[in-house]
Amino acid sequence: MKxxxxxxxxxxxxxxxxxxPAQEQCAAKPEHLDLGVRLPKTRAAxxxxxxxxxxxxxxxxxxxxxxxxxxxxxxxxxxxxQKAYPGVKVTVYNKGIGGEDVSQMLERLERDVFAETPDLVxxxxxxxxxxxxxxxxxxxxxLAGGIDRLRAKGIEVxxxxxxxxxxxxxxxxxxxxxxxxxxxxxEKEVGVFQRYEIMRYWFxxxxxPYAQFIGRDGLHLNDWGYTCIGRLLAMAIQRAVxx
Numbered sequence: 001m002k003x004x005x006x007x008x009x010x011x012x013x014x015x016x017x018x019x020x021p022a023q024e025q026c027a028a029k030p031e032h033l034d035l036g037v038r039l040p041k042t043r044a045a046x047x048x049x050x051x052x053x054x055x056x057x058x059x060x061x062x063x064x065x066x067x068x069x070x071x072x073x074x075x076x077x078x079x080x081x082q083k084a085y086p087g088v089k090v091t092v093y094n095k096g097i098g099g100e101d102v103s104q105m106l107e108r109l110e111r112d113v114f115a116e117t118p119d120l121v122x123x124x125x126x127x128x129x130x131x132x133x134x135x136x137x138x139x140x141x142x143l144a145g146g147i148d149r150l151r152a153k154g155i156e157v158x159x160x161x162x163x164x165x166x167x168x169x170x171x172x173x174x175x176x177x178x179x180x181x182x183x184x185x186x187e188k189e190v191g192v193f194q195r196y197e198i199m200r201y202w203f204x205x206x207x208x209p210y211a212q213f214i215g216r217d218g219l220h221l222n223d224w225g226y227t228c229i230g231r232l233l234a235m236a237i238q239r240a241v242x243x
Contacts (some may be wrong), residue, residue, distance in 0.1 A: 076230025
């Protein structure tokens, strides 16, 4: 099956003075862009001409390693959705704080999520839990409880898996955290954006060197990587809305 390639114009990135990822490289398998759920509230918000999204997470949501905040994945997500839905007021709040784990994110749900009354939350997590060897059962329990709190407010949820990167891959049980996220998503019937599998595909199938999408620390994305993840996430959201 042919890859789904990003076809969005690069004008916004050119305006920022940096090259956009080549269309033939910023790619993913079709199944990587299947969130596993539909997003009816997001679709309804688009129909009402006002869509609000909170990007909740740690450093790779904040944009650590990017050349500027405008090169973070939430910034690219906003640009692509604004282009895809002209006439819709799209807002993406970047609520990433570097170094946080799931328990710290839960502590700020009221301030950083509920106060914004979003239609959709993209929740990036799991990397810091693995790096700090947090008990997997506790990680799973906290994640499930957080999803319950979000859905009780009528918010749709998409989880973003950890990055495929040398520092993460070197851990002994990183797959346990990926498995926990997948299990909770199935149990709670929320979406999953497969960042790990997309980046793995870049490395193993597309034969990209890590330096193409990972910074010098061996963990965080660079400008190219953040831009591609933002674009592909936007495509995945559009698919879930259309489906």
